[in-house]
Amino acid sequence: MGGEPDGRTAGAAEDVRDDAGASAAEGAEAGDGGTEVPVGGEPDGRTAGAAEDVRDGPGASAAEGAEAVRETGDGGAGVDAGDAASGGRTDSDGAAAQLPPAEATEGTPALSEAEAELAAQRVERERIARRKAERQGPVESGGKLSGRAADLLAAVRAVESGEKGGAPAFVEPAPAPRRPAPEPVRRPEPVPAVAAPDAEAVGAVRAVLAEGGAPEALAPRVAAALGDGAEDTLRADPWQLLRVAGVRPEQADGFARALLGAECRPDDERRGRALTVWLLEQAAVAGHTALDLPALTEALVKRAVPDPDEAVQSALAEGDALVFQDALEEPGAQPVAAGEDAEDAQEVPVRVLAGLERYALAEESLADALARLVNSVPKETEEPWETAVAALSRGAADLARQVAGHGLVLHTGGEAARAEPAALLGAARAAGLRAFAVCHTPDGARRFAAHLDEEPGGAVGTVAGLLSGASGPGRDAEGALALDLLVVLDAPQLDVEAAAMLAESLPDGARLVLSGDPAVLWSAGPGRVFADLLAVPACPQVASRVPDPGPLGELVSGIGVGELVQVEAPGKEIVIVPVRDPGEAVHRTVQLVADSVPRAFGVPPEETVVITPGHGGAAGTRALNTVLKERLNPGPGRFGGFDPGDRIVHSPAPGRTVPGRVVRADAEGLHLECAGAPVVVPRELVESRVRHGWALTAHQAVGGRWPAAVVVLPGDAADVLTRPWVYTAFGRAERHLSVVHGVEQALPKAVAESVAKPRTTRLRTLLRVQLPPVG
Template sequence: MPAAHPNALGTVVSATDNPELLCGELVRWVWQSPTGERAIAVLEDPTHGRWKIVGPLWGLTVGQTVRVWGKTVDDPKYGQQFRVESAQPALPNSAHGLAAWLGSGVVRGVGKRTGLRVIERLGDDALALIRTDINVLQGIVGKKRRKLLAAKLEELSAAEETAVFLFGLGLGPALVTKLQKHYGQDTLRKVRERPYDIINEIYGVGFRTADKMARAQGLDELAPERLQAALLFALQELAAQGHSAPPQGVVVEAAANAAVVAVQCIAAQVEALVARSVVVACHSRDGHGELKPALALSELAGAEQAIAQWIAGVVGSSERTSPQTPAENATAIALASAKLGFVLEGTQLQAVQLGLSAKLCIVTGGPGTGKTTILRGVLAALADDQTRVQLAAPTGRAARRLAEATGWPARTLHRLLAIDPAAHSVRATTVMDADLVVIDETSMVDAALMAQLLLALPAHARLLLVGDADQLPSVGPGAVLADLLACPHVARVRLDQVFRQAQASHIVVAAHQVLAGRVPSSAPSGGDFFMIERPDAETIVQTVCKVVLERLPAHRFDPVQDVQVLAPVHKGPLGTLAFNERLRELLNPDAAPALGGFRIGDKVLQLRNDYTLELSNGDIGRVVGVATKAAPATEDDGDDLADEDEDDQPLDTVDRASGPTLQVRFGERTVDYPLAQLENLTLAYAITVHKSQGSEYPAVVLPLHSCYFGMLQRNLLYTAITRARKFAVIVGEQRAVARAAANNAPIHRHTQLRVLLEKLP
C-alpha cells in the first residue's frame, strides 16, 4: 500500500485525509490514449514495489523518475491499481533513474550515451555528487549544458519540496499542480507570504482555500490580513452577483460568515481597507429605494464615478454637438428614408433625429419595434458626409449580428477600445478616431467597460446606445443601462410599437405578452412559438429531449447546431448540468474521446472573456479534434559535449509544456486550448439564460418548473424567448410560466452610479 505523505512538520498525514504517494521509475507503457492525456503504465517504487498506474500521465517518459498522487482502487475487471490524480517528474532516486533522466532529452544535446557515461564515471552516488558540485561532469558535459542541468535539478528539487509542503497544508493534487504551474519556483514564497493574493490570481481559488493555507501555517483567526481578505472576498463575490456598491452591512455579514468570526471583528477592518484605498466608502439604494452606506472595490467605484462625471459634462455643456443644423439633419433623414424605402414617423423619427444630434442618446425597445431601422436610418443619413462612425457591441456574436443588420463594419467593444489582452483589468489604450459611436446590446455592458468607453471617446464625439431595457442586466457588476435610463437628464427614446412585419412572428407576440404580464399563448398550427405543459421535472426532461431530438429536426432544425436549450440555473434536475449530461448521451454518445472529458463533436461554451483568443464569455463552438505536439528528438553529440567551446552554440531545454491541445471550432476559425485552459470550457447542449445574452439561435427550448421559484422573473422569461430567431418552445408548468410573467420585481443591483446621477443639477 502506498504511504501517506509527511506534512510540513514531518508528521505523517493519514491517507484517508490526503492522497497517497508513489515515487519511482516509469518502467513501461501498457496503454496510451491517442491524445496522450490518459494512459496506463507500470511504475517501480523502491519502497512499495511495482504498481500499475492509471490516469493523466502526459509529458512523462519511460525510464523517468516520477511522483504520482492518487489512491489505490480495486477494479472489478483489472484488479488492484493506482488511480492517478496528479503526476510530475521527480528527482531520480537511483543511478539507473539518473541515466534515464539525462537520456530523456531534458537538455538538448544530452542524450542516452551521455547518461551512461555519467554513471560509468560517477557510479551509484552520481546524483549526490552532481547536486553537490555540477562540475564533476566536466569532461563529459560542456559548461553551458552543465548550467542548464543544474537549473533543471534545482527546479525538480524545489518542486518536490513545494509539493510536500502543500500537501502538508491539506491541499489536493489538482490544486497543488495548478499552483505550481502558475507560480513555478515562486510557489512556496507566495503560499507562505501572501496566500490570500492567490484568490485574485488563480481562477477557482476562493477564500476558504486560501484561508486553509494561511491557517495551516499558524495565522491567527483574528489577524487583520485574514479579516481584510474576507472583506475583499465578500465584495468580489457580491460584484460577481452584479452589485458594484453593496450595502456595508451586507458586505460585513458576508465576510463574517466566510471567516467564521463575529461581525464586530470584521467591521473594525473596514476603515483599514478604506485608508489603503482598496475599498471606497459610498452610498447606494436598496430594493426599497432607501439610501444606505455602501462599500465598493476601488476599481468599480472609480468606473462609476467616471461615468457620472462624463454624464455631468454632457448635462453642463451648451455646445451643439452635431456639425449639421437641424434643417440639414431633416434633409438628410428625408433622403435616407427615400433611399431605404420606408418613412420614419413618430418615435422612430424622433430616435433618428436624436441619434444625429444629441451628445448622448439611448434607444430602447423590444423585438420588432424597429431598433435596427433606427440604426439604418442614422447610418444612411450620415452616408454622404464626412462623419466618422464606429459600430460596436459587447461580444463577437452581437457585433456580427450588428454588422449583418446594418451593412456596416462592427467590432467588439474590446477591439474598438484596443484593450490589452494580457491586462488583468479593462483599460482602453487609445482615444478613438470617431465622430459618432454606436453601441448595440447596451444592457450587456457593465460599469467597468462603459467607463473605458467614455474615457476613450474624443471630446467632440456623440454616443448612441441601443439596447433592450427589459432584458437581464449585464453579467459583470453594475446596472449601467438601467441607471442611465433612471436619470432624467439623459435623452432617450423608447420604442413600443410592434410593426406589422414583426407581428407575423408569434415569438415577437409572445415576448410582448410577457412584457404585459400575461402568459404567452401558443401560435396556431404552423406557427413559431409553442408551450407544452408538463407537470413534473422528469416528464419535462423527457419532453425537452424529445423536442430536441425529434420534433425540431422534423422542422429541419439540426439538434446540435440549431437548437439551444436554455435553463434558468446550473444545478438541480432541470439545470444545465443535468441537461448537458442527458443530451450529450443522446446527441453524441459514441464519439471519440478528446481532452478534459470532452468528445469529438461536443458542443461547448466559453466561460470567460479571453481577449487574446478574441473569445467572449458565452461563445459556443464544436470540438473538432486534438492536436499533439511531441517533444523534439534528442541528439547526443558524444565526445563533442565535453568541448568547452560549445558555449558558442545556442542551447536550450526541451519544451515539453506544449502538450496536446483541444481544437474547438468557433464560426469560421479554430481555437487550440491547452490542457491548462480547459477549465474555461463547459458543455453547451444546455446553457443558462444569462449566458445567452447577446445571442440568437434558430430554435430555443426553455424548461420551466416551480422548482425554479426564485428565478421565475419576467425579464428572465422575456430574455429567453427573444433569443429565438425562428422557433421557441416552452416545456413545463403553466403556473411557473404565469409566475414568471407576473413577477416584474426587478433584479435589484446595488450601484453607486444611480446615486451619483441623482446629484446632477
C-alpha cells in the same frame, strides 16, 4: 400561449440548486449559498462555470479545489462568473489530462483575441488610474456623520494623510477637458503579453500549499494572483489564498490552521481583512459595485468574525477596500455638487458604502467620461449631422435628431427595433461621419450587419473586438477611437468596466448611442449601467415603436410588461409540453431537439438551442448536455471530454460566451470553430473555458437568437423564476419555441411579480452630481 393549458416554465437564476455537484458560483446564481452577502444579489446573472465543483476543505483535489470565476458570460472578469460565462468543467473529470501535451514553441506566441482584450483592458485601467492620480484631492464630506460611519471615514482620511498606506477615496471633480483627437493610427500598437510565473516561483508556492494541505495544482494561479514573493506572502498571511478565484473561506481557514497551528484564531486581523475583500468580490459576482456597510458587517458576522467593524477598518487602512457616502434618493433632496461647500448644502440623509477600488474607479470613470461626452458636443449642429437626419424618416429620424444634438442618447426596443440604429449608422456613414456599431456577441453583430446589407467587420463588430483592437477603427496616441459615432447594441449587457472603457475611448465631440431591450437579463459583470442611465434624466431617451412581429413577438412583449398572455399560434410557433418530473423533462427535451422540431419545422438540431435555469440539477445544462451528446454526437470524449463535432460554448474572457463546435485536438490544444473563426484552447485551459453547448443558461444565450428554442422548466426551478429570465429565454427563438413545462403556476406568478433583484451601484448618484437633467 398557443392555447395550451396552464403554461408552465421555470426559469431562473442561472444556477438552480446548490447540490453536492454544483459549484460555489452556481450557488451564487441560484441564491443558495454561493455568496454569503445578504443583499438580494441578482440570482440570474452569476455563474462561475469554471469551478464546477468546489469542495470544502484544503485537501480537495485540483479539479475540486478552485476555480470559481466570475463570468459573464455571466459573470465577471475572473473567468466564468455569470451564467453567460460558460467556462466550466467538462463532464468527464480529469479527462482534460488526456489531451496531448502542448509542445514548446520558439519566440513569443501571437496573442489570441481574448488575451489581447484582457491586456488592452489592463492598459486602459492603468491609463484611467493615472488620469485619476493627477486630479485634485477628495471633497471633504461626512461632517454630519457619527458613530461607525464616522469611524470608517476617519480611517480613510488617515490613509490619505499618510498615517497608513492605502488607496485614495472617491473624489467627485468636474470632468477634465480633453484635447481633440489627432489623426488616428489605423491599428493599435501590439499589447505585450503578460509573463506567466516562472517555474521556480510556482515550485516555491507548491511547497507551501502542500505544507498547508491545499491542492498543489493551485500553485500557478496562486503565483499569478499574489505576484513576486507569493510563497512568503502566503506564509505571512495564509488567508491571502482567498485572492485565488474559487477558494472558499473554509478552505482558507483550514490552510491557515495547518500553517499557523495554535496561532490561528478567528479574531486574527489578517482573517478579517481577507474575508472583507472576499465578500466584496462575491458581491461583485452577484452584480454589485459596492455594498451597504450594514450588509457587509452582517456577512462578516456570519463568517464568525468577532469584530466586523474592526475588520472593515483594517481593510480600509491597508487600501484593500474603499468607503464612501452617497446621498439617499429622496423626493426633493438635492445632491451636493462637486466643489460645493458641504456646510452650505441642504442636509440630506446618506448611506455609507464599501467597495473594491477596481469597480469604484470604473464607475467614477464612466460617470466622468459620459459627462465629458455630454458637455463636449457643439451647440450648433454640424452639416454632416444635418445631412444624416435629412436622409431618414419616422423613428430613425427621431433618433438621429437627438443624436445630432447630444453626446449621449439612449434607445430602447426589442429585436425589430434594431432597424432604427442600423438606419442611423448607415445614414451617418453616408454623410461622411466616422461611425461604428458593436454588439454583445458575434451572432448579434451578424444580425445587425444584415440590416446594413453587409458582412460584420466593416461597420459592425463586438464590444470585445473593439476594446481589444481586433475590429473597428484605430486609436490615436492618447488612446481615443477614431469615431464620430459609436452605437452600442445589447446595452443591458454592458458591465461597468466595459462601459467605462468604451466611454473613455471616445474623443470629445463624439456621439454615443446605447441601444437595447431593458427587459432582458442584466450584465454578467458588476453594475447595471443601462438601467441606471434610464433612471437618470440626464440624456435623451428614444423609445422605439417598432414591435417584434408574430406570435413570438406578442408573447415576449406581454411578458415584458408582466403579462403571460394567451397567444394564437396557428403555425405551431409556440408549443407547451407538460412534464411531471425532471427525468421526463430531459427525455422530452431530447425528443424535441432530435426528432420533433426537425420533422415538424425543418430546423436541424444544430440550429436549435436548449435553455435551462442552471448548470446543476437533474435537468441542468450538465445533465442535458450529457444526454444530448449521446444522442447527437456520441463518442468517447477522449479530448478532455470532447469529440470532433461536439457543440460547445467557449468562454475566452470574463463575461463572454461564444457558441461553436469542436474541430479536432492535437499537441497545441483543442481546436474550435467559433463564430466562423478558428480558436485554439491550450490543453490546460480546456477545463475552465470550454463547456458542451447543446444546452445553455439564459445568460449564456443572451445576445444570440436561434431558429428554434426549447426552454426547459423543471419543477425544482420554480423558486428561482424571474420575469427577466423568462423574457430572455423565450426571446431567443426566431421561428419556434417549445416550453418543456413542469412548474405549475410558478410561471405566470413569476412573470407578474418577480422582477429583477436590485443591485447596489453608485452610477446614478455620480451622474446626478455631474449632469443636469435634460429639459
